[in-house]
Amino acid sequence: MIKRSYWSLPYLIFMVMFVVLPLILIAVYAFQDGSGHFTLANITRFFTDSDSLQTFALSIEIAIENTLICILLGYPAAWILANRKLNRSAVTVMLFIMPMWINALMRTLATAELFNMLGFTLGKGTLLFGMVYDYIPFMIYPIYNILMKMDNSYAEAAEDLGATPWKVFWKITVPLSMPGVMSGVLMVFMPTVSTFAISEFLTNNKIKLFGTIIQENINSSMWNYGAALAFIMLLIIGITSLFGDNKETQAEGGLI
Amino acid sequence: MKKVLAKAYLYLLLAMLYAPLLFIAIFSFTESRVLGNWTGFSTKLYVNLFSGGMNGGSSLLAAVENTLLIALISAAFATLLGTVAAIGIYNLKGRKKAAMQFLNNIPMINPDIITGVSLFLLFVFLHVSQGYATVVLAHITFCTPYVVLSVMPRLAQMNPNIYEAALDLGATPAQALRKVLIPELRPGMISGFILAFTMSLDDFAVTFFTRGTIGLETLSTYIYADARKGGLTPELRPLMTIIFLIVLILLVVMNMRREKMNKTN
Numbered sequence: 001m002i003k004r005s006y007w008s009l010p011y012l013i014f015m016v017m018f019v020v021l022p023l024i025l026i027a028v029y030a031f032q033d034g035s036g037h038f039t040l041a042n043i044t045r046f047f048t049d050s051d052s053l054q055t056f057a058l059s060i061e062i063a064i065e066n067t068l069i070c071i072l073l074g075y076p077a078a079w080i081l082a083n084r085k086l087n088r089s090a091v092t093v094m095l096f097i098m099p100m101w102i103n104a105l106m107r108t109l110a111t112a113e114l115f116n117m118l119g120f121t122l123g124k125g126t127l128l129f130g131m132v133y134d135y136i137p138f139m140i141y142p143i144y145n146i147l148m149k150m151d152n153s154y155a156e157a158a159e160d161l162g163a164t165p166w167k168v169f170w171k172i173t174v175p176l177s178m179p180g181v182m183s184g185v186l187m188v189f190m191p192t193v194s195t196f197a198i199s200e201f202l203t204n205n206k207i208k209l210f211g212t213i214i215q216e217n218i219n220s221s222m223w224n225y226g227a228a229l230a231f232i233m234l235l236i237i238g239i240t241s242l243f244g245d246n247k248e249t250q251a252e253g254g255l256i
Numbered sequence: 257m258k259k260v261l262a263k264a265y266l267y268l269l270l271a272m273l274y275a276p277l278l279f280i281a282i283f284s285f286t287e288s289r290v291l292g293n294w295t296g297f298s299t300k301l302y303v304n305l306f307s308g309g310m311n312g313g314s315s316l317l318a319a320v321e322n323t324l325l326i327a328l329i330s331a332a333f334a335t336l337l338g339t340v341a342a343i344g345i346y347n348l349k350g351r352k353k354a355a356m357q358f359l360n361n362i363p364m365i366n367p368d369i370i371t372g373v374s375l376f377l378l379f380v381f382l383h384v385s386q387g388y389a390t391v392v393l394a395h396i397t398f399c400t401p402y403v404v405l406s407v408m409p410r411l412a413q414m415n416p417n418i419y420e421a422a423l424d425l426g427a428t429p430a431q432a433l434r435k436v437l438i439p440e441l442r443p444g445m446i447s448g449f450i451l452a453f454t455m456s457l458d459d460f461a462v463t464f465f466t467r468g469t470i471g472l473e474t475l476s477t478y479i480y481a482d483a484r485k486g487g488l489t490p491e492l493r494p495l496m497t498i499i500f501l502i503v504l505i506l507l508v509v510m511n512m513r514r515e516k517m518n519k520t521n
Contacts, residue, residue, distance in 0.1 A: 026377060096270070
């Protein structure tokens, strides 16, 4: 009988083929010109092209703003949901999570159409609102999860020792829930930088984000520059994922 | 007082989250081709959707069919591959195990656009013509890690001796697999399958980059193309309403199942 650890071999081969090799190809194409010779031109083009740099800066700015608003609005919601004195209804929790299961494009389109009907001009304001709308469930869920799992005895001990509720919240609850906030940040920040359809819908294609220029380059057969942009994004992912605990990323997994 | 404020805050957020969905649902019951223009109650859009009698022909229904079929095939393959992989990874030790778990995490950390672009480059590099098969392969790639993560906890909970016991009592490895191992892992496999299925349904970016130019449309790419053209196909309204309802019902059923399981444990 073959050893059972060998059962991971098919998956290993599959992953090397469809995950590792493609990622290497991004780097390969990023450092090649159209005829396959090594070049740094794609990377230097990004750093010297003010349009690309501006788009990049704007994407990061929107992503930071979106993440901050999601924390500001989402943390209190998660806290209330996890507080047994304030909320006992599992249905309310489910209602907050349900949007995660609906196709993001559909939800975004609905939001854009609602803005259109209400007569708002599509632009940066609507983009931010739509982004928050799209991503806030991904912030609320991991925070809620960690607050639910939290050991209450710390907070009770602090209370017994005379801490005010406000102090308990800032000195106990917030620090203990930081891993949840971090995974929320991971699930909101990177997708915001990389999205393309969402920003196009919400601004009527007036504002381009980093994802959009990657998409445009790839689709107009400028693979090498597109790959260079994707490569830069990969580097950012590498940096941001250092801040978070990857095991918490599978928020949706806990649902079933 | 505190409770009222807390409730008010939650309901305000929920109102914000659901306003666009309600808006679409309400206007799915009127005939007007322009959204936001109420021309009286009508179920014509629903009839149109199911009879395929609309301007764009039956392309919307075809897109729904493609989406479901791709999700079904991808989730099935991902469940098979992921379950076998989970058993293998569980039995690995030390560095090899850590390396496989790290590898398994990559597709989950990567944004869709990176997965999409990297697979696009792979298919270009290998000169594979892109279409149905490449989309399914791409979906298996980003779905399988979720299956692995759903099955692993079941393996950890399982008593490792019962498999050996089956062998000692004369079961062939195949019998032991079918009668002992698979039943033990089934709940994890089912959650993995459901997760993979919904991941595939939700996907836009990966499909967009790997579908090639043969005109393959899933619901997401259909919506994207539709929105770019400017005019939103009115029949999308009833379709979206139906999808919201299905998701809602599914979540309620799943929550009830989980509560029941929690009680029996």
